[in-house]
Amino acid sequence: MSLSSTDPEITQAISEETIRQTRALEMIASENYASAAVLEAVGSVLTNKYSEGYPGSRYYNGNGVMDTVERLARERAKSLFGADHANLQPHSGAQANMAAYLAVLDPGDTVMGLKLDSGGHLTHGSPVNASGKTYNFVSYEVDRDTHLIDYESMRNTAKASRPKLIIVGATAYPRLWDFAKAREIADEVGALLLADMAHISGLIAAGVHPTPVGHAQITTSSTHKTLRGPRGGMILCDRELRRKINSGVFPGTQGGPMMHVIAGKAVMLKEAATNEFKEYATQIIANAKTLADHLQRNDFNLVTGGTDNHLLLIDLNNRSITGRDAADALERAGIVTNFNSIPFDDKPVREGGGIRLGTPAITSRGLKENHMSSIAEWITRALNNIQNEIELEIVRKEIQLFLADFPAPGIDLNT
Ligand code: DSN
Numbered sequence: 001m002s003l004s005s006t007d008p009e010i011t012q013a014i015s016e017e018t019i020r021q022t023r024a025l026e027m028i029a030s031e032n033y034a035s036a037a038v039l040e041a042v043g044s045v046l047t048n049k050y051s052e053g054y055p056g057s058r059y060y061n062g063n064g065v066m067d068t069v070e071r072l073a074r075e076r077a078k079s080l081f082g083a084d085h086a087n088l089q090p091h092s093g094a095q096a097n098m099a100a101y102l103a104v105l106d107p108g109d110t111v112m113g114l115k116l117d118s119g120g121h122l123t124h125g126s127p128v129n130a131s132g133k134t135y136n137f138v139s140y141e142v143d144r145d146t147h148l149i150d151y152e153s154m155r156n157t158a159k160a161s162r163p164k165l166i167i168v169g170a171t172a173y174p175r176l177w178d179f180a181k182a183r184e185i186a187d188e189v190g191a192l193l194l195a196d197m198a199h200i201s202g203l204i205a206a207g208v209h210p211t212p213v214g215h216a217q218i219t220t221s222s223t224h225k226t227l228r229g230p231r232g233g234m235i236l237c238d239r240e241l242r243r244k245i246n247s248g249v250f251p252g253t254q255g256g257p258m259m260h261v262i263a264g265k266a267v268m269l270k271e272a273a274t275n276e277f278k279e280y281a282t283q284i285i286a287n288a289k290t291l292a293d294h295l296q297r298n299d300f301n302l303v304t305g306g307t308d309n310h311l312l313l314i315d316l317n318n319r320s321i322t323g324r325d326a327a328d329a330l331e332r333a334g335i336v337t338n339f340n341s342i343p344f345d346d347k348p349v350r351e352g353g354g355i356r357l358g359t360p361a362i363t364s365r366g367l368k369e370n371h372m373s374s375i376a377e378w379i380t381r382a383l384n385n386i387q388n389e390i391e392l393e394i395v396r397k398e399i400q401l402f403l404a405d406f407p408a409p410g411i412d413l414n415t
């Protein structure tokens with residue numbers, strides 16, 4: 001029986017969400033459109049199977065096909081990123097991080113991560129997250145003036161706190177990382193280096209952002225951001241850490257892997273090795289840089305003064321509005337973003353002094369540099385009129401009309 005005949009409410013919700021995803025400018029930096037092939041794999045019968053363990057060593061029978069799927073995913077990840085070992089079982093980027101910590105740390109160990117308002121992630125030691133509750137996290141920050149990662153301060157903090165692990169990577173940092181320098185610092189204090197490349201893994205796969213692999217002994221990622229796969233996570237690591245990392249995932253922090261999602265990850269990894277993917281990743285950065293230029297011309301302040309990757313962080317301090325109010329007005333105008341803390345923010349986390357914008361999803365729809373001036377104008381009009389519902393509605397209609405020429409990958413509105 002089809003979903004529409006058994007469950008009209010869920011059918012209706014999926015249909016509404018499909019329309020929402022196609023009619024708005026999707027500019028959340030961590031979101032994207034998975035291909036039809038990825039969606040097909042994730043919606044397959046592989047969801048029915050229990051596969052605890054790893055290829056060739058499972059706790060349940062009937063896993064021959066699952067071994068093939070997981071081996072394909074593993075080999076594709078190793079080849080794409082040049083890694084010794086890959087584990088595709090983490091259910092998410094957060095799970096990948098927790099499994100990696102369990103693999104190499106003991107409770108109470110000191111770990112260094114980027115502070116949340118400098119662009120860090122919850123799992124990099126936030127006190128409300130299991131990472132911050134289990135390990136003794138110390139933070140490094142971006143430079144107070146440039147808002148760039150300050151490697152000298154990273155070195156000084158590392159020397160003072162002697163961490164066992166240093167984490168590099170962010171959710172809201174618009175510039176390139178110097179992974180070689182971070183490894184140098186980690187070596188100086190005898191720490192392991194973990195790179196959380198969740199946001200930039202698609203750019204790294206395409207070779208348009210420096211890779212942490214070869215510098216960080218462990219690299220974690222989600223698989224659905226710039227990589228454009230199904231929602232999930234993965235871990236890459238040096239050969240020597242292979243067993244510890246595998247145990248950290250299963251049985252350390254997870255039970256049965258989601259084999260349907262691992263199949264989707266395998267499909268995504270094949271797509272990410274193509275020339276088309278390289279063009280897409282190159283275009284993401286070109287679009288972000290062009291959008292940054294247009295927004296700056298319209299008097300928006302960007303954290304670090306621009307971008308080198310897929311995201312921009314607007315500092316709203318010169319506009320007297322909070323990130324939350326700005327993001328809400330943008331949504332009413334058909335531009336979906338998120339409010340975000342900015343470095344040294346004086347606003348509470350749930351208000352945010354800025355908004356984060358990303359170009360991955362709009363690039364997947366085929367938008368190019370010449371479309372960025374229109375997007376900057378729509379953002380400007382919306383944020384100059386956050387209480388003018390008529391103007392917000394006019395912008396929303398203009399965007400909807402514009403997007404009709406750019407079908408969203410993986411979405412067939414005729415079915
Ligand atoms: N929630 C993700 C993001 O939006 O950056 C990080 O996991």
